[in-house]
Amino acid sequence: MKPAIPANTVERLSLYRRLLEAWLEKGTTSLYSHQIASMACVTPAQVRRDLMAIGYTGSPSKGYSVDALEESIGLFLGSDRVRKIALVGMGNLGRALTTYFTSRVPRFRMAAAFDTDPRKTGRVIAGCMVYGIEEIPRIIPAEGIRTAVLALPADSAQEMADRLVNAGIKGILNYAPVPLRLPADVFLENRDVTASLEKVAFFSGQPREGS
């Protein structure tokens, strides 16, 4: 099933929502599309298109109600309620991501982590229970988790992704430095840290150190 809304639109909506939350906290009640656009570093036309895509129509003369708009985007994204996430790989990055979501983004809950290291399994790390990977087929359906984060070395990423998909995972955020082969109905977002840094370094036109 192809999603009807582009992935980039969803990413921008997520950003708008976080900007709106910050405005709400400051007591702002209404905003024009050009103000949202300015903070989000996109054009006002883009903001209006994105909001139309989720069926939201503000009052162009008085601006959008910050409160109502934040709620509408939240409802659309499903982020009005807590979502359970699984993590595979409780290394440095896995721990940093878990700590980050637990402390800063309460609408995501790292409900279960999996690791092959017996020194980590059976313990709570960064607020999240760490299970052995053989528990994936039991825990994922039992917890009703459909989204997973992979924070693993390249060599085990595909195998772990296959196990997750077999257990019912429908979306993977992949920090492993390797592409993954997944069924068409599983949403994949690759966030290869090395490729990102190599790209930025390339376009920085960086002079090179002597070898």
Added chain:
Amino acid sequence: MKPAIPANTVERLSLYRRLLEAWLEKGTTSLYSHQIASMACVTPAQVRRDLMAIGYTGSPSKGYSVDALEESIGLFLGSDRVRKIALVGMGNLGRALTTYFTSRVPRFRMAAAFDTDPRKTGRVIAGCMVYGIEEIPRIIPAEGIRTAVLALPADSAQEMADRLVNAGIKGILNYAPVPLRLPADVFLENRDVTASLEKVAFFSGQPREGS
């Protein structure tokens, strides 16, 4: 100055190179474009276009020499030599990224980190010296660093980015959950972790927990 080569091409070249390195280690000497394509999860035509973009022409009948191709891509990306990177924000994510690059990607060197926390400054953390942010204008030019990673909360990201750009930084990999406004000659890659996870969760069609 606009780069002549698309950013996505650079990202794929970085991936091809890492795949070629892995093949070299296994003793593979030649490969066809379809083999590279299969591992990289792209089409063979894409591989050939990307290699033509950097002026590399293999022998279609015998395949590409793994050794020569790996070297050519490395030369093109400038990743044949060590590149210095600056980090701003030695929190959990900053530490994880530093450890990752130090242990796994020796061609990037975290040459200096900056943080506002006096408990962190003046110390070596994860193998990287941590300076106060007031040292940015001195250290960045002195070390000749042109690429920086931001691993910071949203509220200080723009200010730190401005300081980095004023000190000579030409490319920023931004993990802060906020867009940045930068001069046109500075390359920016946003890697907002929350937006990525929200997107994946959305397309996972995740059933929601009771609130």
